[in-house]
Amino acid sequence: MMPARTPFIVRLGRSFDARSWQMAGLFAACALIAVPFMHLALPPDHPLHLSTYFITLTGKILCYAIVAVAMDLIWGYGGILSLGHGLFFALGGYAFGMYLMRQIGRDGSYQSDLPDFMVFLDWQELPWFWAGSDSFLWVALLVLVVPALIAFVFGYFAFRSRIKGVYFSIITQALTYAAMLLFFRNETGFGGNNGFTDFKRILGYPITAPETRVVLFALSALALIGTLLLARYLVTSKFGRVLTAIRDAESRVMFIGYHPLWYKLFVWTLSAMLCAIAGALYVPQVGIINPSEMSVANSIEIAIWVAVGGRGTLIGPVLGAFLVNLAKSWFTVSFPEYWLFFLGTLFIVATLYLPQGVVGLWLRLRRREPPPAAAATEAKGARA
Amino acid sequence: MNAVAVAHTPNPDHPDNPDWDSGTAELGHLLRPGQLDLSHKVILYLEDITVSFDGFRALDKLSLTIDAGELRCIIGPNGAGKTTMMDVITGKTRPDEGTVFFGQTIDLTRLGEPEIAHIGIGRKFQKPTIFENHTVFENLELAMKTDKRVWRSLCALLDPAAGDRIAETLQLIRLAAHADRLAGLLSHGQKQWLEIGMLLMQEPKLLLLDEPVAGMTDEETERTGELFLSLAGKHSLVVVEHDMAFVKQLGGKVSVLHEGSLLAEGSLEEVQADQRVIEVYLGR
Numbered sequence: 001m002m003p004a005r006t007p008f009i010v011r012l013g014r015s016f017d018a019r020s021w022q023m024a025g026l027f028a029a030c031a032l033i034a035v036p037f038m039h040l041a042l043p044p045d046h047p048l049h050l051s052t053y054f055i056t057l058t059g060k061i062l063c064y065a066i067v068a069v070a071m072d073l074i075w076g077y078g079g080i081l082s083l084g085h086g087l088f089f090a091l092g093g094y095a096f097g098m099y100l101m102r103q104i105g106r107d108g109s110y111q112s113d114l115p116d117f118m119v120f121l122d123w124q125e126l127p128w129f130w131a132g133s134d135s136f137l138w139v140a141l142l143v144l145v146v147p148a149l150i151a152f153v154f155g156y157f158a159f160r161s162r163i164k165g166v167y168f169s170i171i172t173q174a175l176t177y178a179a180m181l182l183f184f185r186n187e188t189g190f191g192g193n194n195g196f197t198d199f200k201r202i203l204g205y206p207i208t209a210p211e212t213r214v215v216l217f218a219l220s221a222l223a224l225i226g227t228l229l230l231a232r233y234l235v236t237s238k239f240g241r242v243l244t245a246i247r248d249a250e251s252r253v254m255f256i257g258y259h260p261l262w263y264k265l266f267v268w269t270l271s272a273m274l275c276a277i278a279g280a281l282y283v284p285q286v287g288i289i290n291p292s293e294m295s296v297a298n299s300i301e302i303a304i305w306v307a308v309g310g311r312g313t314l315i316g317p318v319l320g321a322f323l324v325n326l327a328k329s330w331f332t333v334s335f336p337e338y339w340l341f342f343l344g345t346l347f348i349v350a351t352l353y354l355p356q357g358v359v360g361l362w363l364r365l366r367r368r369e370p371p372p373a374a375a376a377t378e379a380k381g382a383r384a
Numbered sequence: 385m386n387a388v389a390v391a392h393t394p395n396p397d398h399p400d401n402p403d404w405d406s407g408t409a410e411l412g413h414l415l416r417p418g419q420l421d422l423s424h425k426v427i428l429y430l431e432d433i434t435v436s437f438d439g440f441r442a443l444d445k446l447s448l449t450i451d452a453g454e455l456r457c458i459i460g461p462n463g464a465g466k467t468t469m470m471d472v473i474t475g476k477t478r479p480d481e482g483t484v485f486f487g488q489t490i491d492l493t494r495l496g497e498p499e500i501a502h503i504g505i506g507r508k509f510q511k512p513t514i515f516e517n518h519t520v521f522e523n524l525e526l527a528m529k530t531d532k533r534v535w536r537s538l539c540a541l542l543d544p545a546a547g548d549r550i551a552e553t554l555q556l557i558r559l560a561a562h563a564d565r566l567a568g569l570l571s572h573g574q575k576q577w578l579e580i581g582m583l584l585m586q587e588p589k590l591l592l593l594d595e596p597v598a599g600m601t602d603e604e605t606e607r608t609g610e611l612f613l614s615l616a617g618k619h620s621l622v623v624v625e626h627d628m629a630f631v632k633q634l635g636g637k638v639s640v641l642h643e644g645s646l647l648a649e650g651s652l653e654e655v656q657a658d659q660r661v662i663e664v665y666l667g668r
C-alpha cells in the first residue's frame with residue numbers, strides 16, 4: 001500500500017543534514033579514537049593525558065545524556081512529564097548488575113558461588129529470578145525486556161485511563177518510590193540497601209583495567225549516538241508529527257482517527273528501554289548500583305537536565321546532562337551543602353526565563369545578530 | 385458504499401474492484417460488518433438521547449434523523465445542546481439514554497472517537513482546533529485518510545498521489561500560499577478554513593460543523609457557504625450556526641434545538657414563522 005520503498009538506511013541518512021552528520025562523525029572519532037589514545041597511549045605526565053577520573057566521569061555523563069534524550073522524547077515531544085524515569089535506569093542497572101555479581105565468582109569475601117549478600121542472609125541457593133544470570137546474553141535480554149514490560153503495562157493502564165499532566169507525573173513518582181522501598185528490603189533478593197558492588201570482571205576481563213574502562217566509555221558514546229539517530233528519525237517521521245500533535249491538541253488527534261494510547265505507549269516504552277540501556281552501561285563504570293538510584297530526587301534531576309538543555313530539541317538534553325552534571329561534580333567537591341539549592345535555582349530560572357533551555361537561548365542570541373531581514377525565518381527558527 | 389449488491393455484475397476489466405463507493409444502496413444486499421449501510425437513505429439516527437451533567441439535562445430526549453447527502457442546519461439559542469449533540473455523535477460523550485445509529489447498522493454509542501472518525505464522521509470544533517506548531521501542509525497530511533496505526537506512521541512516506549490531494553485541498557481552502565507557514569500564525573478565518581480542509585482530507589461521509597463561519601469576514605462566509613453547497617450530495621453535512629444569513633444561503637432543512645430537545649423543523653422560513661421559535665429567541 002505505502003510506497004515506502006526507499007531503504008530505511010537512506011531515509012535515516014536524510015533525516016540529518018550534512019553538518020549534523022559531520023558533528024556525529026567528529027564526536028565518534030573523539031570517543032572511539034582520540035580519548036582511548038590519550039588515556040592509554042600517552043604517559044600520565046603528558047599534558048594531553050586523560051585521567052581515569054575523566055574517563056569515568058564523562059562515561060557516566062554519556063549514560064545520563066542517553067537518559068536525557070529518552071526523557072525528552074516523552075516529555076519534550078510527547079508532552080508527558082515522567083518523574084519516575086530513574087526507575088527504568090535503575091532496573092537496567094540492576095539487571096546488568098546481576099551478571100556482574102555472578103562474574104565475581106568465588107572471589108567474594110565468603111568465597112562462595114553465591115553473591116556475598118545472599119551468603120550473609122544465609123540463603124542456600126539462588127532465587128529463581130537469578131536463573132541464567134551468569135549468561136551475558138540472557139542478562140542483556142533482561143536489561144531490555146524487564147523495564148520494557150513494566151513500562152508497557154504501567155503505561156497501558158495509565159494512558160488508557162487518560163491520566164495526564166501532573167497526575168501522571170505524580171503516579172510515576174509513586175511507582176519509582178514504591179520500587180525503591182521494595183529494593184531496600186533484603187528479602188527482595190537484590191542486596192537490600194547496599195545493592196550490588198565490588199564487581200571484579202566483565203566477560204572475564206578485569207573491570208577496573210584501563211582498557212575495559214575505555215571500551216565501556218566508547219560503548220556509551222556509541223549508544224548515545226545511536227539514541228540520537230533513532231530519536232532524530234522518530235521526530236522527523238510522521239510518527240513524530242503525530243506525537244507532537246497529541247502533545248498540542250490530543251482531542252483533535254483522536255477525532256481525525258489516531259489512537260493516542262498506542263502512540264504514547266510506543267514512545268513511553270521505547271524511552272524506558274533507552275534508560276535501561278543507559279543504566280546497564282552506567283553500572284560497570286561507576287561500580288555500584290543501589291536503591292537510591294530509584295529515589296524521587298534522581299528522577300526529578302533527569303527532568304532538570306532536559307529543562308536546562310532545552311526540551312523539544314535533541315541536542316539540548318545532551319548539553320543539559322553535561323552542564324548540570326559537570327556543575328554537580330564541581331559543587332560536590334567545593335560546596336557540597338549548596339548543590340541542592342543551586343539545582344533548585346537552576347530549575348526555576350530555566351522554567352521561568354528559558355522555556356527552551358540553553359538551546360533556546362543560543363537560538364535567540366543568534367537570531368538577534370543578523371539584521372532583521374530574516375524576519376520570515378523567525379517562525380521556523382522557533383521550532384528548530 | 386459498503387454493501388455488496390447481490391445482483392452486482394463486476395466490471396469485467398476490474399473483477400476485483402467493484403464500485404464500493406457509489407453513494408446509493410440497492411435493495412438486495414449483503415453487508416460487511418462495521419460498514420455503513422445507507423439502504424434506507426438515512427445516514428444518522430438519533431433517538432431519545434438524554435445527557436445529564438450533574439442532574440442538568442443538556443439533551444432531553446432528542447430525536448433527529450439526517451438523510452444521506454443532506455445539508456442540515458441546526459440552530460438554537462446558547463446552551464441549547466448543539467455542541468453536546470455533536471459530542472454524542474462523535475463518541476466524546478456517552479448518552480445516558482437513547483440510541484445513535486450511523487446508517488442502518490452501526491451503533492455509535494459502542495465506538496470510541498478514533499473508530500468513529502474511521503468509519504467516516506468528521507468534526508469541526510466550535511473553537512478552531514488545529515495543530516498550531518505544525519505547518520498548514522503538515523496539518524492536512526496528518527488528517528489525510530490513511531492507515532493511522534503506529535506502525536504505519538513510523539515508516540510512512542508521502543507518496544505523490546497524497547501530495548496531489550493535499551495540494552488540491554490547499555487550493556480549495558485558499559491556503560496554497562501558506563502551505564509552509566505554521567498554522568498558529570494564521571488568521572482566525574484561515575484557521576477555520578484549515579480545519580475544514582483537514583475534515584475534507586479525512587474523506588468523511590458525514591461532516592459535523594460547529595459554527596464554521598464564526599470569526600470570518602462576510603466574503604469568507606459566503607465562500608464557505610459555496611463550498612458546503614458543493615459538498616452536499618456526495619457528503620452529508622450537519623451545520624450548527626447562529627448566523628441566519630449563512631443558514632439562509634445554505635438553504636436546506638433547519639432544525640431548532642431548545643433546552644436539549646427538538647423544537648421545530650422545516651425550511652428557514654417555516655421555522656422563523658413558528659410561534660414557539662420566535663418566543664425562544666425573543667424571550668431571551
Ligand SMILES: Nc1ncnc2c1ncn2[C@@H]1O[C@H](COP(=O)(O)OP(=O)(O)OP(=O)(O)O)[C@@H](O)[C@H]1O
Nearest residue numbers: 437441442460461462463464465466467468469510
Ligand atoms: N461537560 C459539561 N459539564 C457540565 N455542563 C455542560 C458540559 N458540557 C455542556 N454543558 C452544559 O450543557 C448545556 C448545553 O451546552 P452546549 O455546549 O451543548 O450548548 P450549545 O447549544 O452548543 O451552545 P452554544 O451556542 O453556546 O455553543 C449548557 O448549559 C452547558 O453549560
Ligand SMILES: [Mg+2]
Nearest residue numbers: 466467468510
Ligand atoms: Mg456550542
